[in-house]
Amino acid sequence: MSRNPIASPANDPAEVVRFDDVSMRYGRGPEILRDLSFGLAPGSFHFLTGPSGAGKSSLLKLIYLATRPSKGLIHLFGQDIAHAEATARPELRRRIGVVFQDLLLLDHMSAFDNAALPLRIAGLRPDDYRGDVAELLTWVGLGTRMHAFPPTLAGGEKQRLAIARAVVTRPQLLLADEPTSNVDHDMALRIYRLFVELNRLGATILIATHDQDLVARSGRPALHLEGGKLSLRAPQGPTLT
Amino acid sequence: MSEMFDPARWRPAPFLPESETRDGALVFVVAVLCFLACMTAIVVIAGDRAAHGWSGQLAEQATVIVRPRPGETPDAAAAAAAETLAGVQGVAEVRALEPEKAYELVKPWLGDVADVEDLPVPRLVAVTLDKKRPATANELKTALKGAGVDGIVDDHALWLEDVRRAARITRGMGTVIFLLIASAAAAAVAFATRAGLAAQRDVVEVLHFTGAEDRYISQLFQVRFARAAAVAGLIGAGGAMLAGAILRLMGGSQGLTPALPIAWGDLLAVVPCPLMAAGVAALAARWTSLGLIREMQ
Numbered sequence: 241m242s243r244n245p246i247a248s249p250a251n252d253p254a255e256v257v258r259f260d261d262v263s264m265r266y267g268r269g270p271e272i273l274r275d276l277s278f279g280l281a282p283g284s285f286h287f288l289t290g291p292s293g294a295g296k297s298s299l300l301k302l303i304y305l306a307t308r309p310s311k312g313l314i315h316l317f318g319q320d321i322a323h324a325e326a327t328a329r330p331e332l333r334r335r336i337g338v339v340f341q342d343l344l345l346l347d348h349m350s351a352f353d354n355a356a357l358p359l360r361i362a363g364l365r366p367d368d369y370r371g372d373v374a375e376l377l378t379w380v381g382l383g384t385r386m387h388a389f390p391p392t393l394a395g396g397e398k399q400r401l402a403i404a405r406a407v408v409t410r411p412q413l414l415l416a417d418e419p420t421s422n423v424d425h426d427m428a429l430r431i432y433r434l435f436v437e438l439n440r441l442g443a444t445i446l447i448a449t450h451d452q453d454l455v456a457r458s459g460r461p462a463l464h465l466e467g468g469k470l471s472l473r474a475p476q477g478p479t480l481t
Numbered sequence: 482m483s484e485m486f487d488p489a490r491w492r493p494a495p496f497l498p499e500s501e502t503r504d505g506a507l508v509f510v511v512a513v514l515c516f517l518a519c520m521t522a523i524v525v526i527a528g529d530r531a532a533h534g535w536s537g538q539l540a541e542q543a544t545v546i547v548r549p550r551p552g553e554t555p556d557a558a559a560a561a562a563a564e565t566l567a568g569v570q571g572v573a574e575v576r577a578l579e580p581e582k583a584y585e586l587v588k589p590w591l592g593d594v595a596d597v598e599d600l601p602v603p604r605l606v607a608v609t610l611d612k613k614r615p616a617t618a619n620e621l622k623t624a625l626k627g628a629g630v631d632g633i634v635d636d637h638a639l640w641l642e643d644v645r646r647a648a649r650i651t652r653g654m655g656t657v658i659f660l661l662i663a664s665a666a667a668a669a670v671a672f673a674t675r676a677g678l679a680a681q682r683d684v685v686e687v688l689h690f691t692g693a694e695d696r697y698i699s700q701l702f703q704v705r706f707a708r709a710a711a712v713a714g715l716i717g718a719g720g721a722m723l724a725g726a727i728l729r730l731m732g733g734s735q736g737l738t739p740a741l742p743i744a745w746g747d748l749l750a751v752v753p754c755p756l757m758a759a760g761v762a763a764l765a766a767r768w769t770s771l772g773l774i775r776e777m778q
Binding site: 304306326327330331333334338340344345346347348349350352353356357358360361362366370371373374386387405 | 486488489491492493494497498499683684686687688689690691692693694695777
């Protein structure tokens with residue numbers, strides 16, 4: 241079960257993610273995130289909620305090293321990312337699985353190739369993972385579409401493929417930006433259960449979503465972002481498993 | 482499980498698309514510029530040789546205008562001058578020009594004169610100097626004076642300086658034009674590479690965020706664009722070599738014209754082109770991909 245991320249002590253080396261007084265703005269625009277301080281304990285599961293434009297995607301980008309804060313300190317797996325060597329950053333990224341909001345599937349690769357990509361980049365041999373990739377794709381309902389190329393996949397299929405790619409390495413930290421926005425209710429629950437399963441295996445999960453129903457039914461805490469500030473919303477109701 | 486897909490037989494796809502519609506345009510642009518750069522190189526080399534030839538030919542020759550002494554026939558004076566000059570060190574060959582040759586030389590100024598033979602046209606002696614140690618005009622004058630021959634030595638010094646200046650300008654202009662075209666070709670390779678790579682931004686992003694090393698991503702693009710530029714360079718250089726060979730064959734042993742004496746060896750100037758195009762493309766791809774990656778951090 242997750243600890244209170246807002247109240248966690250600063251610089252706890254065990255935390256997977258630690259923000260201290262982090263603010264962020266794009267160019268000379270207003271601050272999207274203001275003085276955020278929170279931590280995510282290993283094995284925690286949180287939703288990230290908030291209205292459109294609140295900065296959920298920006299917060300995730302800060303965590304997966306796609307952008308830099310305008311001020312404040314971010315620690316990932318205990319490392320201060322501002323002082324992490326450039327050569328250390330790929331290693332940090334390989335410990336994070338990301339479901340991008342715009343999916344970022346590679347159109348010239350089959351679904352199987354897309355899903356296997358992080359394993360190839362990690363330097364594994366195809367014989368070591370081809371069975372696992374096939375099994376995972378089957379599990380997300382793409383068993384008959386492994387050969388298909390992303391332009392021929394339906395919106396929900398693309399989303400499931402992006403999720404498969406994000407979880408295929410069993411990352412220590414999984415970030416998902418609206419992972420269930422294009423799938424039906426049943427598939428949303430199925431995907432949610434995949435995240436729960438990963439969480440049970442030890443992964444820290446942070447899912448940005450607008451799906452209030454899923455958040456409410458999940459029984460998981462939510463980090464609510466609004467007006468650049470973050471607040472913790474305690475779980476409501478029984479845990480959905 | 483898919484009937485059409487067997488994971489056991491799966492082989493990883495290349496990280497980059499094997500062919501892009503832009504690749505054809507990239508190869509075409511680079512090939513045309515490489516062709517122009519190579520043709521310029523061939524023409525500059527041939528032009529340089531021609532310029533050397535002009536000044537060399539003038540420097541190796543002198544003309545002596547012989548004036549017969551009283552009671553001496555022009556033929557005898559010319560023969561005496563030729564005999565004297567042949568014995569001077571630094572003279573390779575001496576030839577007294579026939580009277581008809583001298584008449585032909587003055588004809589443009591005098592027009593058709595009926596009794597041209599009666600005119601006091603001086604006799605000319607053409608002197609070919611030794612290439613290694615040519616005799617100077619003073620040495621020729623001293624020898625003539627010593628032999629009692631009245632003659633004016635023209636070592637073409639007046640013309641030689643003009644021709645040498647013209648050769649220097651021709652050579653300089655050719656080099657500048659070649660450098661401009663080569664720079665334009667290099668810039669076009671770089672811009673085309675950047676444009677091609679910008680179209681692959683998604684691939685860079687995905688590889689980057691899934692943990693690929695920056696250097697590894699950059700190498701993928703370097704190899705990809707260097708290969709495309711090398712093919713384009715090969716096409717451009719091959720085209721220039723073919724065009725040069727046609728010009729050489731059309732002109733016989735002297736090349737297209739004496740002013741542009743293309744030699745077979747000149748065609749080898751195009752050989753480094755594919756390598757240079759590949760090198761420029763690889764550098765451009767490296768800088769652009771690392772720049773794109775930096776923007777993502």
